[in-house]
Amino acid sequence: MLGNVFNWEESGKSNKSWDLGLDFDKILYKILDNYHEKEDCRDLLLIIQLANGSRIGEAIEGLFKMAYENKSEVSVKVEKRHDNAERLIVLPRVLT
Numbered sequence: 001m002l003g004n005v006f007n008w009e010e011s012g013k014s015n016k017s018w019d020l021g022l023d024f025d026k027i028l029y030k031i032l033d034n035y036h037e038k039e040d041c042r043d044l045l046l047i048i049q050l051a052n053g054s055r056i057g058e059a060i061e062g063l064f065k066m067a068y069e070n071k072s073e074v075s076v077k078v079e080k081r082h083d084n085a086e087r088l089i090v091l092p093r094v095l096t
Contacts, residue, residue: 051092062089
């Protein structure tokens with residue numbers, strides 16, 4: 001589905017960078033195209049995760065909270081941290 005969207009050499013970034021040289025616009029449009037073709041909720045999660053720079057579990061929790069609370073912005077507990085830090089998860093404009 002996504003093909004080669006990692007541009008380590010072109011971006012000059014190390015493959016140890018958190019975004020791995022990801023071309024944000026290119027991957028966003030590929031996921032959006034796939035979503036419009038198949039209307040798969042997994043694509044919604046990928047878009048939320050990509051737009052917020054979050055882990056998949058945070059995106060899932062954020063989507064559930066948004067639906068339950070009828071809000072477009074919610075706070076979720078940051079995974080892999082033990083200090084109860086929270087991350088703001090925002091529903092991207094492309095989904096509204």
